[in-house]
Amino acid sequence: MILHISGRDEWQQALAAGEVTADSLATQGFVHCSDIGTVHIPANRLYIGRTDLLLLVIDPDQVPVRWELGDSEQPGGPWFPHVYGPIPTSAVVATHDFPPAADGTFHLPAALSRQPMAT
Numbered sequence: 331m332i333l334h335i336s337g338r339d340e341w342q343q344a345l346a347a348g349e350v351t352a353d354s355l356a357t358q359g360f361v362h363c364s365d366i367g368t369v370h371i372p373a374n375r376l377y378i379g380r381t382d383l384l385l386l387v388i389d390p391d392q393v394p395v396r397w398e399l400g401d402s403e404q405p406g407g408p409w410f411p412h413v414y415g416p417i418p419t420s421a422v423v424a425t426h427d428f429p430p431a432a433d434g435t436f437h438l439p440a441a442l443s444r445q446p447m448a449t
Contacts (some may be wrong), residue, residue: 349416360412373436383428392421
C-alpha cells in the first residue's frame with residue numbers, strides 16, 4: 331500500500347468528485363505519495379502543525395505508480411511513489427487520522443505501524 335496526505339476538506343471534495351487530485355497533478359504530472367517509512371518526511375516538511383490531516387491508504391495495483399527519487403539534499407535519498415493520474419476514490423482502501431505530536435511534528439500513526447503494508 332501507498333499513502334497520500336490529505337486535508338479533511340480535500341478528502342470530502344475527492345469523495346464528491348470520485349477521485350483524488352492535487353495541484354501537483356497539473357504542475358508536475360503526478361500526485362505525491364509516500365510509504366510507511368517516508369510519510370513523515372513530506373508531512374514534516376510541508377504540513378508542520380496542521381491538525382486537519384488524514385492519511386489515505388491506496389492500493390497501488392489500482393493506480394499508475396512510478397517509484398522515483400524524491401527531492402532530497404542527500405545523494406541517493408529516499409524514493410517515493412508518484413501516481414501519474416487522478417486517484418479513484420475506490421482505490422483508497424482506508425483512511426487514518428494524521429494528527430501532529432505536541433511539538434507539531436508528524437509520526438506514523440500507531441494503527442498503521444501495527445499493520446503489514448504489503449506492496
